[in-house]
Amino acid sequence: MNPFIVSGFAGSEFFCNRKQELKKLKEAFQNRRNVTLFSLRRMGKSSLIKFLFEKIKREADCIYVDIYSATNLEEMIQHLANAITNYYGSSVKGYLSKISNLIRSLNATLSYDDITGRPEIKIGIGDIKKQKSDLNLIIEYLEKNNKRVLLVFDEFQAITNFPEKNVEAILRTIFQECKNINFIFSGSNLRMMQSIFSDKAKPFYQSTQYMHLEEIEKNEYKNFIKNNFKKGKQSIDDSQIDLILEFCRRHTYYVQMFCNRLYSKEFKGNKEILIKTLEEILKENEPVYFNYKNLLTDSQWKLVNAVANEGSVKEPLSGVFIKKYNLKSSSSVQRTLDSLLKKETLLFYKNVYIVYDVFFSLWLKFNAILN
Ligand SMILES: Nc1ncnc2c1ncn2[C@@H]1O[C@H](COP(=O)(O)OP(=O)(O)OP(=O)(O)O)[C@@H](O)[C@H]1O
Ligand SMILES: [Mg+2]
Structure with missing residues (x-):
């Protein structure tokens, strides 16, 4: 078997290090602290979480909810309900008795996926009042669990795009009451994650321990x-x-x-x-990169190429850089830079600008050489 895993978590023998990070997460859980875990995309958050689950599964029920695809609060609750159903449904024995009360109180329907055979529950549509009450019922259910619960929301930044008002306040109010449940909020969009957790005016402000996942030593x-x-x-x-x-x-x-x-x-x-x-x-990957090109304006494309060619750029507004790559004025570079940062094509990381996608960056650089 190829020992270099490229998707998911396949067990500790294929996992490199992360001992300190695991220790930190474990300690936070044991001392009942909630954690915000963030890093660049594809740095290893989700696999680290799965590894943590392995480590603490005896003392806690570890439930993982990926809300990347949720576009509103209702979908988020639906994802949560399914994660719970799946978790407790995976041990066939005692399944119905364990979860049926919850299904009944949510007025939900239970079905089984045709292909995977996994149980799925469908919560009825309702207004914000019903959603709050559904969420409360689910959280109460986990609060009453005989084992402690670690509830992980991966891609938590998705909530910043929910259309409902006060989502953060609603979640914070419900989550902060929990005694049996601890949370990890994980995400990769730094700007969005910061807007949730480090803005003084926001409900989640300083409510968790921060952890930034760096490169492996x-x-x-x-x-x-x-x-x-x-x-x-x-x-x-x-x-x-x-x-x-x-x-x-x-x-x-x-x-x-x-x-x-x-x-x-x-x-x-x-x-x-x-x-x-x-x-x-x-x-x-070339077709993907050509598609990137189609999605960018000429000046954006030019700037991305320039950054890739340098590898990393400290001062993209400097005269030297602008001249070297035949860019326009510094004010236009600033505008282009902002738009590329927003798209996450470029990234400001450790005090330099880089192309976010590593292989894309290399492709641009090599093609510049070949041309
Ligand atoms: N410590 C590790 N040792 C070996 N491989 C790892 C390690 N951590 C992560 N990986 C691998 O790196 C890849 C990215 O990891 P993962 O999906 O956990 O990152 P992520 O930060 O959750 O990414 P995303 O932001 O896309 O959700 C996966 O293929 C995973 O198997
Ligand atoms: Mg992930």
Whole structure:
């Protein structure tokens, strides 16, 4: 089996380090603190949460709710209800007795997914009053659970786009009363997450412990990569690992993907194969990148190219940068920059501007060289 996992969590043996982060999350739960977990996209939040679940499943019922696709409060509650039904429904024994009270009090209907066979409940549509009451019923149900509960809302920033008024206040009011439940609110859109948790005027202001998930520590990642190649009777030398980590900015998903592809080639340390593997990955993604191009204006495209070519840019408004890439005035670069940051094509991270998608950034850079 390829040890470099590129989706989800496949067990501790395929997971690199994160010991400190796990300890911190575990301690927060044991001391009944709620946590806000944020990081760049694809840095490893969801897998870290799944790993935490493994660690504390004996002391707590760990329920994971991804609300990425929820567009309003009602859908969020529906996701929550389903996550709970799934969680308690997965142990067939005692399932009905455990959950049927909740289903009854919510006036919901129960069905089973044709393909997966998983139980699903459907809550009836209603006004905001009904939604508040549904949410209260669900939370009360978990409050009465005989085991402690860790309730994780992943992609929590989605609530900032809900059309209902006062969603944050409604959630905060209900959540803050909880004694048996602790929460992790996880998300990747920093601007949105900050608007929820660090704006003085907002209900969730300073209500949780913050945790920013950084890149995996360099030596830990190096050893992890080296050992996994070795275990598979393959070999990679230190400078090649350094190159991968540098190319991928140590951004977890990209490192994993690069290593996964290399491993599937039964890598024996040939540098040409390493470069060829990267080229293959970039080539495969090309249709996506051409589509990015269609979605950007000429000046946006030009600026993205300039940033990618540099790798990272400290002062995009400086005369030197503007001249080098033949950009317009600094005020127009500022406007373009703002629009690209908003789209999350570019990112301001650790005091420099970079192209968010690592492979896209490399593709732009290599194509600039090839052209
Ligand atoms: N510590 C780790 N060791 C090895 N692989 C990891 C580790 N953490 C994450 N990964 C892998 O990296 C990829 C991204 O992880 P994950 O989906 O957890 O990130 P995320 O921050 O939740 O991303 P998103 O913002 O897209 O939801 C996955 O393929 C996962 O398997
Ligand atoms: Mg995730």
